[in-house]
Each structure stands twice: as C-alpha cells, then as structure tokens.
Amino acid sequence: MAYAPTPSNQIRALVLKLLHVSLTARDADALSAFYKRAFGFVERRPPKQLSGAIVSRGNGLPNSDIYAIWLNLPDVQGPFLEILAYSKTLERPKPAVNETGYAHLAFEVDDLYDSISTVVQSGGSLQGEVTNFGTQDQPHLIVYVRDPEGNILELEQPAG
Structure with missing residues (x-):
C-alpha cells in the first residue's frame, strides 16, 4: 500500500x-x-x-x-x-546526555539507592549524581545511569 x-x-x-x-x-x-x-x-x-x-x-x-x-x-x-x-549493525559512539535525538528512558523506582546498586551489579553504570528535585521534607530524587550498552536511563524516586 x-x-x-x-x-x-x-x-x-x-x-x-x-x-x-x-x-x-x-x-x-x-x-x-x-x-x-x-x-x-x-x-x-x-x-x-x-x-x-x-x-x-x-x-x-x-x-x-x-x-x-x-x-x-x-x-x-x-x-x-x-x-x-x-x-x-552500525556502531556509534556512546551517546552523550545532551546529544540530539532520543535521549533516555525514565523509570520510577521505590528506592533510588537500591535501584542504582542493582543497575551497577547487573552490568550498568552510574552516569550522574543523585539529585533532589524536591524539598528537604519531600525529596524527589533523580539520577542518570547507563545500561551495559551505554543507553541512558533516568531513575526517579518521587516524593512520598
């Protein structure tokens, strides 16, 4: 068609x-x-x-x-x-966080630190630092990590 x-x-x-x-x-x-x-x-x-x-x-x-x-x-x-x-398959360099095109997959998690540990133990790696986008009383934590092939993932632990 x-x-x-x-x-x-x-x-x-x-x-x-x-x-x-x-x-x-x-x-x-x-x-x-x-x-x-x-x-x-x-x-x-x-x-x-x-x-x-x-x-x-x-x-x-x-x-x-x-x-x-x-x-x-x-x-x-x-x-x-x-x-x-x-x-x-065509190879490309490891994608940069600020590269144009599709940027990352984001996942909501219950425990950010536990999730980071699981990602690293499963062959992934840390990309950035844990950052609080909320308040001290209501933290909304995020971090960027990479899967074993270098794809960027965002992990978020919302407040509450």
Missing part, C-alpha cells in the same frame, strides 16, 4: 497511543537479561527472527535480518520495551 499525503488543508489531530520503545543492541540476549535483572522486565512473547522483503519494506533497510525481543514491566500490558539485534 503506497503512502499518499493528506492535502495540507485537511490536516487533522492524530489519536495516538504509545506502543513500544525500541533499542538496537549489539547483543540482544545480554541486554534483555540486564533489563530483566535490573528492573524486573518479563518476556512479552518468545524472541523472534524477522527477515525478508516485508520487513525490509517496512523499515526501509534492504536485506533486514533482525532478532527481536519484547519485554514488559511486570503486570503491565501497556507499552513494552523492544530490543533488536540486526545481523549487520
């Missing part, structure tokens, strides 16, 4: 629903294991190999061959985390 643009005099508001966030990985199984260990993600469905003309037409990358893992947060059937490993 070919795309046909809507005439500019007929632009309408879109109805959107966030379906998933996708990370391209060097090692999808290892990155999946990190998210399972550090944040309790669970498999949404068994991993799949995606290839062929239909996949290449959809993503615009000729000869696509992709290993795909879908993960959910426990007891959540909403948006999921998709981890993809392409048979031919």
Whole structure:
C-alpha cells in the first residue's frame, strides 16, 4: 500500500497511543537479561527472527535480518520495551546526555539507592549524581545511569 499525503488543508489531530520503545543492541540476549535483572522486565512473547522483503519494506533497510525481543514491566500490558539485534549493525559512539535525538528512558523506582546498586551489579553504570528535585521534607530524587550498552536511563524516586 503506497503512502499518499493528506492535502495540507485537511490536516487533522492524530489519536495516538504509545506502543513500544525500541533499542538496537549489539547483543540482544545480554541486554534483555540486564533489563530483566535490573528492573524486573518479563518476556512479552518468545524472541523472534524477522527477515525478508516485508520487513525490509517496512523499515526501509534492504536485506533486514533482525532478532527481536519484547519485554514488559511486570503486570503491565501497556507499552513494552523492544530490543533488536540486526545481523549487520552500525556502531556509534556512546551517546552523550545532551546529544540530539532520543535521549533516555525514565523509570520510577521505590528506592533510588537500591535501584542504582542493582543497575551497577547487573552490568550498568552510574552516569550522574543523585539529585533532589524536591524539598528537604519531600525529596524527589533523580539520577542518570547507563545500561551495559551505554543507553541512558533516568531513575526517579518521587516524593512520598
């Protein structure tokens, strides 16, 4: 089905629903294991190999061959985390916090310090320092960390 643009005099508001966030990985199984260990993600469905003309037409990358893992947060059937490993992957430097484009994934946690420890013990690393965006009486703590492949994550422990 070919795309046909809507005439500019007929632009309408879109109805959107966030379906998933996708990370391209060097090692999808290892990155999946990190998210399972550090944040309790669970498999949404068994991993799949995606290839062929239909996949290449959809993503615009000729000869696509992709290993795909879908993960959910426990007891959540909403948006999921998709981890993809392409048979031919382009390398890039570790993303900078202030680099344009997608910046980070943010997670609310119950105990920030415990979460930092779990991230580091699971193969991630600390990016920034714990910072209080709340008050002394009602602290709202945040910190940036990285997963084992260098992707930036924000952890937030809200006040209360």
